[in-house]
Amino acid sequence: MTNFTTRNKMPPSLKGLVSAAFWIGVWSGTSLLIGQELLIPGPVSVLRRLIALAGRLSFWQAAGISLLRIFGGFTAGVLIGGVLAVLTFRFELLDALFSPVIRIIRATPVASFIILALLWIGHSLVPAFISMLMVVPVVWQSLRVAISETDVSLIEMAQIYRFSAVKTLKLIYIPSVLPAFSAACLTSIGLAWKSGIAAEVLCLPRNSIGTGLYYSKIYLETPSLFAWTAVVVTLSFILEKLFAVAIGKRGAGK
Amino acid sequence: MISLKNVCLSFGGKNVLDNFSIGIPDKGVTCFSGPSGCGKTTLFRVIAGLNTVESGEVICDFKKPAFLFQEDRLLPWLTAIQNVAAVLPRNGSGEAARLLRNVGLESEQNALPSELSGGMRRRVAFARALAYGGDLLLLDEPFKGLDEDMTARLAAMVSGSGIPALVITHSENEIRLLGGRVLRFGGPPLALF
Numbered sequence: 001m002t003n004f005t006t007r008n009k010m011p012p013s014l015k016g017l018v019s020a021a022f023w024i025g026v027w028s029g030t031s032l033l034i035g036q037e038l039l040i041p042g043p044v045s046v047l048r049r050l051i052a053l054a055g056r057l058s059f060w061q062a063a064g065i066s067l068l069r070i071f072g073g074f075t076a077g078v079l080i081g082g083v084l085a086v087l088t089f090r091f092e093l094l095d096a097l098f099s100p101v102i103r104i105i106r107a108t109p110v111a112s113f114i115i116l117a118l119l120w121i122g123h124s125l126v127p128a129f130i131s132m133l134m135v136v137p138v139v140w141q142s143l144r145v146a147i148s149e150t151d152v153s154l155i156e157m158a159q160i161y162r163f164s165a166v167k168t169l170k171l172i173y174i175p176s177v178l179p180a181f182s183a184a185c186l187t188s189i190g191l192a193w194k195s196g197i198a199a200e201v202l203c204l205p206r207n208s209i210g211t212g213l214y215y216s217k218i219y220l221e222t223p224s225l226f227a228w229t230a231v232v233v234t235l236s237f238i239l240e241k242l243f244a245v246a247i248g249k250r251g252a253g254k
Numbered sequence: 255m256i257s258l259k260n261v262c263l264s265f266g267g268k269n270v271l272d273n274f275s276i277g278i279p280d281k282g283v284t285c286f287s288g289p290s291g292c293g294k295t296t297l298f299r300v301i302a303g304l305n306t307v308e309s310g311e312v313i314c315d316f317k318k319p320a321f322l323f324q325e326d327r328l329l330p331w332l333t334a335i336q337n338v339a340a341v342l343p344r345n346g347s348g349e350a351a352r353l354l355r356n357v358g359l360e361s362e363q364n365a366l367p368s369e370l371s372g373g374m375r376r377r378v379a380f381a382r383a384l385a386y387g388g389d390l391l392l393l394d395e396p397f398k399g400l401d402e403d404m405t406a407r408l409a410a411m412v413s414g415s416g417i418p419a420l421v422i423t424h425s426e427n428e429i430r431l432l433g434g435r436v437l438r439f440g441g442p443p444l445a446l447f
Binding site for chain 2: 154156157160161162163171172175
């Protein structure tokens with residue numbers, strides 16, 4: 001006799017709602033149990049603070065400028081990581097020179113780089129620089145591996161049918177590395193946000209989410225801390241979704 | 255003219271071509287027959303310029319060979335018609351569609367390789383080799399996975415193309431359908447009987 005085990009399928013939107021409701025419940029319960037806003041503010045007071053913050057122009061300026069800074073760093077990181085991946089794949093000497101450096105960057109704590117960057121460059125540039133620095137190794141490694149794993153038999157086919165370099169790039173290399181590249185970019189967006197905000201907290205540039213987080217800590221404004229964190233998480237999700245849609249469209253439009 | 259003189263080539267210490275010499279007729283169809291692994295594909299790769307010989311001389315007057323590999327080597331992200339059009343100049347989709355029609359794939363033009371059967375993928379690769387407009391056809395087991403009717407249809411296309419063709423096959427029926435000369439080999443190392 002064959003035994004089948006089945007699971008009830010839940011629509012994804014309902015699944016998300018149930019999950020959110022459950023964790024907000026856990027959060028409310030914990031906040032009520034502890035009873036101290038300073039340690040864990042409840043969802044209602046965080047929402048109130050978020051609404052209050054959203055009513056100020058400075059909030060939108062801070063969110064917008066942080067977004068621009070970090071997205072700029074992310075974009076630069078993707079470009080530099082991509083170019084380095086191609087160059088280190090193509091030229092052995094460059095691979096020997098850059099590979100250890102990139103591995104060291106990956107292993108070094110982000111705080112060390114933030115403090116060093118504070119000494120080297122202007123406060124307002126540090127978050128973008130740090131975001132870029134965190135993205136480069138992820139994109140470089142994923143692309144480097146993906147390029148080297150491109151199907152040799154297809155490259156040979158392109159050689160026989162005399163594909164130009166541009167055609168080989170467009171028809172073989174780009175579609176081959178696109179899945180790894182997309183995955184690396186999606187991972188990097190979260191990483192760029194986390195490291196960029198951490199840099200803002202340490203550098204305190206004018207108009208930034210990190211500065212908002214820092215003052216929340218200084219004035220023991222835990223609801224503000226939670227509200228700013230919610231902004232960071234929301235912006236990160238939005239960026240990830242936008243990127244996933246853009247990559248999906250690129251894939252479909254091939 | 256295709257001529258190999260005292261050619262040596264080895265892989266991992268195994269001699270595949272050991273002082274091998276041959277003159278291959280450069281007109282019509284020539285079938286290459288012999289047991290699997292005797293070195294026929296290596297010989298084709300040397301003729302196509304994909305493998306460099308360790309010693310000896312290779313003369314091939316053909317400048318633009320079209321190679322139908324033993325594997326289909328289709329681009330998995332392109333449809334059947336895009337795979338064929340990829341070897342044509344810009345706006346070659348009309349010619350690609352005509353060739354796919356000739357190999358019986360008119361209704362599968364927009365299918366991805368993963369949506370096609372093994373025999374259909376073989377026909378797309380075959381159409382691509384013909385589309386290229388090469389001056390020599392190197393066909394390595396071109397009718398693998400095809401039924402008798404389709405094999406006869408494609409063999410007639412090879413014979414009727416007017417392009418010199420070298421064809422690796424294990425089938426006496428395919429040799430009969432293709433006509434032309436037959437070279438029988440043994441090995442490795444590759445040896446002409």
